[in-house]
Amino acid sequence: MLLIKIRRVIKVGFINFWRNGWLSLATILVMVITLFVFGSLILGRVLLNATLAQLQDKVDITVYFKTDAKEEEVIAIKDKLAKLNEVQDIIYISADKALSDFKDRHLNNALIAQSLDELAENPLGASLNIKAKDPAQYESISRFLEASAISSIDKINYRQNKVVIDRLSGILKAARTAGFGTTLVLSLIAILVAFNTIRLAIFTSKDEITVMRLVGASSRYIRGPFVVEGVMHGVFAAFITMIIFYPLLLWLGPLAEQFFGGPNLFAYYVSNFFQLFGILILVGAFLGSLSSLIATRRYLKV
Amino acid sequence: MVYFDKVSKIYSPTSTALDDVSFSIEPQEFLSLVGQSGAGKTTLLKLLLVEEKPTSGKIFFESQDVHALSRGELPFLRRRIGCVFQDFRLLSSKTAYENIAFAMEAAGRTDEDINSSVSQVLEVVGLVDKSWHFPHELSGGEKQRVAIARAIVNQPDLIVADEPTGNLDPLNTREIIEVLKKINEIGTTVLLATHNKDVVNALGKRVITIEKGKIIRDDKGGRYVI
Secondary structure, eight states: OHHHHHHHHHHHHHHHHHHTTHHHHHHHHHHHHHHHHHHHHHHHHHHHHHHHHHHHHTOOEEEEEOTTOOHHHHHHHHHHHHTSTTEEEEEEEOHHHHHHHHHHHTTTOHHHHHHHHHOSSOOOOOEEEEEESSGGGHHHHHHHHHHHTOTTEEEETHHHHHHHHHHHHHHHHHHHHHHHHHHHHHHHHHHHHHHHHHHHHHHTTHHHHHHHHHTTOOHHHHHHHHHHHHHHHHHHHHHHHHHHHHHHHHHHHHHHHHHHOOOOHHHHHHHTHHHHHHHHHHHHHHHHHHHHHHHHHTTOOO | OEEEEEEEEEEETTEEEEEEEEEEEOTTOEEEEEOOTTSSHHHHHHHHTTSSOOSEEEEEETTEEGGGSOTTTHHHHHTTEEEEETTOOOOTTSOHHHHHHHHHHHTTOOHHHHHHHHHHHHHHTTOGGGTTOOGGGSOHHHHHHHHHHHHHTTOOSEEEEESTTTTSOHHHHHHHHHHHHHHHHHTOEEEEEEOOHHHHHHHOSEEEEEETTEEEEEETTOOOOO
């Protein structure tokens, strides 16, 4: 009995979807716009996060040690720092490595090479390059180092970079907040547009819903086909949206990569195809069925 | 079978549709409800079908207070009452066959049951060759015959017809009334609201006359008198 009804509901949903023709098409197109906004927001976040992460990666502080600092001492400080929660990564650069890096950098400068040769010993000290999980944490890391008052530390470049680090961390935070706010507002608008379209489509059926009630159909039996139709609108729209994204990202992906220096969106689209498709189908089907449920509710009062 | 107990319906202080109406309908009766437009006939039927709630009073269908039923229980009552309207009220996106089958599908009947019953009632109303037409491809008389087929296909105990001939020519009117009479002869109770004098006089059955929301006459074997 229940199975028969479910079968009938699904069948009628398909038939109505087909017979409504233009109305179905119009609803799907609006749904495509909604899902396109959703998809763009997802891709936009990927781009924004990658760009911000890259920017954040450029921020670090370096602790320079005096030339007479012993290697064990530096390693000990490194281990101590690594235990801090705020620290994400520490790179140890030994005095020898620092010298060879320096030489590499000035390979074509004969004057520097000459003056280095004249020095008997390595003028450069070892250093620790520290990356924090959050730019705001450099302050506390440098304070920790200053408080330990290690005699072998020559200088910490935090103070001179402070202004830049603070400003950058402010920009990162603002960009994240703005991104989140935009996502929220745009998805809300997209949801409202889809919801109202489906509501209008169902408005045309309001007399029929009353008749179905009077003929003795239960509310669930009347609603079922509308929900099935809503799910179909969502699935078709997700399908079309994915198709639209293909040529768009093929063209836009490399451009965005050049401009933001971030990941290639087309590569992202290809490698996350099913995940993206799945999200759009879920969002579309959920929006379609929920809108149908809400829209039919007011006409089922009889 | 049906019992109206001091039913009033007041839409607004200046518009009283029904005023303290009481009467009962016996099983297998053919009752005509007459009165001018705005007398309260349609309101009375709407209250019986629970399309609207009365301001005061109760309506019983076989000792069940119909307005005490929940929204979930209502379909079971409505499957026992077939209804026909002046404006047909067919489902425009469904064919004649599907319109009739819908009432049975909603009641959860089996496919074989539906196939045989629908073919049978299509024959009764003489529309076998038009069964795959959509409502907009049918004439007024044909639409009303589909509506009647839909009303009787679940073999209801009561048929409620609200001015079923209001939009039809005399020939179609006579045919529709003939079908209703036939259904009544099989044992189904019929409640017919109409302002068609000829129809009522030709029937020669019980007539209740209402005016300004009140019952002013109730005659067995009555005539249309206003």
